[in-house]
Amino acid sequence: MEYSQRDFDLAAKNLIKTGILLNSKGWLPATSGNFSQRLDSHCCAVTVSGKHKGYLTTNDIMVVDLKGNAISQGKPSAETLLHTSLYNLDDNIGTILHTHSLNGTLLTRLIKDSAWHIEGYELQKAFRGISSHESKIKIPIFENNQNIPVLAEEVINYLNKAFKQGIYTWAYLIRGHGIYTWGFDLKDALRHLEAIEYLIECELELMRIKG
Template identity: 50%
Template sequence: MIEFEASVFQQAAEDLCKYGKLLYDRDWSPATSSNYSVRLSDQCCALTSSGKHKGELTPEQILVVDWQGKPHTPGKPSAETLLHTQLYERDKNIGAVLHTHSHNAVVLSHIVKDDILVLEGWELLKAFAGQTTHECRMEIPVFDNDQDIERLSGLVEQRMQQHQQGHAYLIRGHGVYTWGRDLAECFRHLEALEHLFGYQLEMKRMALA
């Protein structure tokens, strides 16, 4: 039996609704796309329900799932639940995960070559936890989209075992996953990524002009 504090879950549900509205208003999570979560304990997390409009989330649309994706409160978990729990299970320091479907992330994921997006030399790289200089190279892996989420989460884990865990990854034609110690840090990473993705797209447009 998993254990979590009801008050912690309630706060997490309210926070996820708040960030859902924020992400929707920025046009990073249109309609029912995207999913978000917050760690509740070393056994479970709070997660957005499947198929809910992210600009209109209510606390009743947040549920508790364990690392196997099994729900422990009423509701239907997101189809991509295992992409969240894979991160929580591998790293106890991860406290929140945000997955969005922004224009920049989706378009850029289609034109990245060699399944790796390299971000290098940008001042905004200092927005990521532990990064103190722009003089660095950040590699963001790009995975092919797959309706078999268990298989996809396995590929993500395999990549992280062979390379660094990093701060984010893209799914081709789908969107971006990023994480942090809490929702505030996770959102900071996402906001930085959105601008960095925009820089990369603009550079590609300029190269073709």
């Protein structure tokens, strides 16, 4: 199994830039969050464990196979299986972003349900395949779990079931923890993340105003 060095260098550059951008928004406190980019059908580049994602260097990006095993030097993020299981689920997924923003964390403490329903916002159209504010988008909320293989299985089972019903899910939330979102490429994933953050802010502000 050999990935191309050129693809790795490009992915590392993208992930470092992404860390700087997302950290400037305050979405990656205290070494939290992780990102990955697919390299080919067998492996992806992923951020290593324990590093601040706003100050990454090439040494902080490593390669894992799609079972989550390291195939370059480094200790992959504890949540690597949440990335690799998504790449296994859909060959089109190219980039996955995970953040621990304040708003993303707060919303899941306020919504007790197992999903957040979005409707009526123009910015919903930022999600690939959504063309109207009238669409109903369901973002699942999973209970936090330190057992990542169990959580990964729960997520994949949900996404598979939704997909069979014709629903493509672009993101999920983990209660009291953060946001996972993805795209066919980095541009897609960043657009989805910015949209989710904006929509969460709208929902929280509405809750504040309503009291």
